[in-house]
């Protein structure tokens with residue numbers, strides 16, 4: 001059994017929680033135009049967990065990430081990092097978006113060193129740790145290049161190095177590989193597995209890809225159609241398998257079918273709701 005259903009609200013896991021999302025809901029706008037994006041949602045992550053969130057388009061995945069990043073305030077409920085309520089953005093949370101959002105006028109090295117420099121880390125130290133991180137994502141030879149001189153995949157790797165530079169408590173990734181071709185995506189997924197194992201980071205990762213979720217995650221949440229709730233949650237064991245070809249095993253395909261069935265039902269419900277709106 002490579003995936004097993006769990007209660008993502010936490011139960012006993014809450015005692016060791018890194019991140020707790022507690023009765024979180026979010027409504028955009030007011031009156032008849034109001035959009036209920038997230039229904040009350042409960043998620044608990046322990047230190048070192050890698051959570052992938054999948055769900056139909058528009059179910060509130062990015063909204064959830066934005067609340068945890070501190071970019072959006074919840075309408076009700078709260079998100080806690082190490083027991084402290086999240087009320088705004090903070091360097092202890094590293095965010096990577098779909099597209100790199102790098103500073104094109106800075107070199108790759110300067111981009112990665114930027115966060116620590118803004119936090120007062122001396123230039124030499126910031127540059128030294130930036131070099132180490134660029135080595136971690138396999139880009140040490142590109143330190144003096146500018147972002148526009150790199151491929152999309154390389155830019156995403158710089159984005160990941162930049163997010164890691166602040167030594168974040170948690171990494172928040174919003175479909176970071178969505179804009180990449182399949183081959184680059186698979187290579188980067190393998191790299192991410194390695195980085196996660198070496199750094200022991202806690203990760204919240206939004207994706208549309210069930211394969212990506214099964215390959216990377218220790219935990220998977222399937223969200224319902226909007227308003228987003230936890231439709232089902234699983235503990236997944238595929239990411240512990242060092243063989244990248246784990247994705248070609250019958251157990252992997254069976255798990256994929258199980259999640260796909262849930263997701264298809266919710267996507268159909270989302271389409272139905274949209275057609276009635």
Ligand SMILES: Nc1ncnc2c1ncn2[C@@H]1O[C@H](COP(=O)(O)OP(=O)(O)OP(=O)(O)O)[C@@H](O)[C@H]1O
Pocket residue numbers: 028029035036037055056057058059060061062063064226
């Ligand atoms: N700032 C906003 N103002 C109004 N409505 C918003 C705002 N942000 C998001 N929404 C709405 O909230 C719902 C959830 O959006 P969100 O982007 O979180 O979904 P998602 O699951 O990330 O979607 P996708 O998979 O398509 O990226 C959508 O109906 C969206 O239109």
